[in-house]
Amino acid sequence: MNEIIVSMQGISKSFPGVKALDNVQFELRSGEVMALLGENGAGKSTLMKILSGVYTRDGGTMEIFGKSYGDLTPKLAQQVGVAIIHQELNMCRHLTVAENMFLGREKYKGFMLDNAAMEAEAARVLGELKIDIDPRQVVGDLPVSKQQMVEIAKALSTNARVLIMDEPTSALTSREIDDLFRIIRQLRAEGCGIVYISHRLEELAHIVDRVTIMRDGQYITRMNFADTNLDEIIAYMVGREIKEKFPRVTCEKGKKVLEVRHLNAGRMVRDVSFDLYEGEIVGFAGLMGAGRTETTRAIFGVDPKEGGEIVLDGKNVVINGPQDAIRAGIVLAPEDRKKDGLCTKLSIRHNIALPNLDLLCNCLGVVSRQKEDAMCDRAVENLKIKTPDVDVDAGNLSGGNQQKVVVGKWLARDSRVVIFDEPTRGIDVAAKVEIYNLMNQLKQQGIAVMFVSSEMPEVMGIADRIVVMCDGRITGEVMAKETTQNEILTLATRFENKFANG
């Protein structure tokens, strides 16, 4: 116990045009949880991908269990005992849980795959972790959180002694996070070394022993978690102190902007009614799968509605598709930036122009380059998008900057309602504050802001009023100033009693 099992020294790695890692060191002991912290683009994931054989390093030495290694491959790393759970879920959706867990190291009986043995082994590993999933289930049918559990089980089934978790909790509910932490503690007690990458600093206190901090591809410091505090960690990460994690501006609450009445859309949106006012940010809290995203999609016209009215500035609007919503002045910054929010292969310019072509084109449909330039420059400047120019592919930006582009394309037009669905997921502390400031700016301009988030502290810190949803229904509405996390959680778990008379 407590011996050094991973030691990396002087690691460098360059990608075309970027120096991702510059002389970085890292160490991990057995039986500890090491948090690897840093802003987006600090190089944490790159470093861990080198350790797990996904990338090869340009320079530096790497010792695992006291043995020096040259270039690793994913397979070799697995044999050495290093397993990584990637940030983006890496599962074959069409295969079963057991098939995924044994992908690349299938068991054989004679000439045939031994499905029974693999399923039994998968069931054993899942059972040990107290995860209730049938190994024969198809992964694509599982909710995201369960897929994540499968990914962990897959890593453990290789008998990994070094386990790297890259943002493991970003898609989990608080109950599932508790499960995950229980598993992590169990593994630590068994002598595994765990590298834990997360942007949710509040989580660290629950499990972390030591922290390593990186910034801009460089190693900054390493310390015992007990000897430090969050403010110091953030200061090291950002390189300066962040004064306010949740900046708040107070505004006069104005007139009613949006009124949603008895909205119904499928099982996840049932009889939803609420109002949005000028000068106010309304947070939407709830557990995963509470129907918040579905509500935003129904309002925006992505998913069909079965019933309900949407009243904007006193006028009834009919929204059958996103184009109707945009025309009316309701816009959505969706949950999954890369999938729904951006065309990642297009430039920033084209992404910002895309929903605004009606404003940029002349009567023949020819895009005015001047207007487009003006619009993009304005967005880049107002939102402080960090980019050399607007012709960079949106997919090459960091998470925080991508989010700004998503927002930027909507701010170019005079919208009345801006809906943010999990705008800060997977982006770093400094970028989060910028997104909060942006929401505050909109609030000051008299635009109604609807803010869906699963992170309780940020909802309570930024929103003025909080609507809580559970299982497709609104279960409560509270003022942010007067409420507590417990109250919100109680509302968020108020499920319908589906068994009449108990």
Added chain:
Amino acid sequence: MNKKTSKWKQLMAIRGMGAALTAFVGLIIIYVAFGLIKPQVFSTRNMLNLLRSMSKYLLIGVGQSYLLITGNIDLSIGSVVAMSAMTSATLMCAGVPVPVALLVALACCLLVGVINGILVGKFQLPPFIATMGTMFVARGVAYMVNNNRNTNAISSGIGKEAADSFQNFFYYGSTLGVYNTFWIALIIFLVFFFLLSKTRTGRHIYAIGSNADAAKLSGVSVVATVTKAYLVSAFCACVVGFILCAQAGMGNMEAGNVYEMYGVAAGVIGGVSPLGGTGLLLGTFAGAAVWQTLENGLSMIGAPVGIQRIVIGIIVVAAVLLDIVFRRGIGGRKAPAKKEK
């Protein structure tokens, strides 16, 4: 009773089984419908002919299905068929013994498979482009081997006796009352069926079609697996070339034209997803049979060739459309997310 339902459930739990069985049901309906219009459709003679003619679609379909499941496509199949027929026939005309001629042709075809695999697997060329390239090259080779001419009758080189035994083995002869062509296709089908459903390679083929990145990070060699899939399709195309050569008794430069698309059709009708990750060769079997039954039935009732093409085109699109509608609901709406506990 209880045991029966659980067996049924087990069967239906196999991914793609629903679509494959649906294709079989469609096959029976089509066959019976034609038979009611024209009773000769049910005759033993017609059935035997049907089995023999569907064999080439079955083989092509198996090869193409391997690629479709990996999320790729092989457009060179038809040209490889021609290359196989022309190479083997030219050699036989020159008096080269049959087994040697066939082996040389097979080696040429497998080389195309390897090239496809390396271009797509290693260099990540879009499969449409890579195999379009090899399609033209292979067709060109088929033209070149006999100086831009179809070959003479193979008997002119290897003699009547050897030619007859070759032609009987691949086309005209029967075993146990069924044409050899079908037995050959069936054996190859069973071998590749086993490879796909029961072995590591098969599992990797599904995994790559489902999520190539995940497969790679799990230690699966994408290059090797994709190359194996292209080898399977090249092998199947090669055998079809032998069959066509045996049928005609000579090599035809235009043999196998657009066969690659017949392969896509057979797979897709049988529920093989053109997007990769799902599909059963059982479905491909049904798809190939549906295709041949339609062709056979429509010509038996005297429908012009144009009508055959139109009907077949509609069926292919309808099969995929049905699949999408079933999966997502009418209107292409996203399936509701699974509820969490």
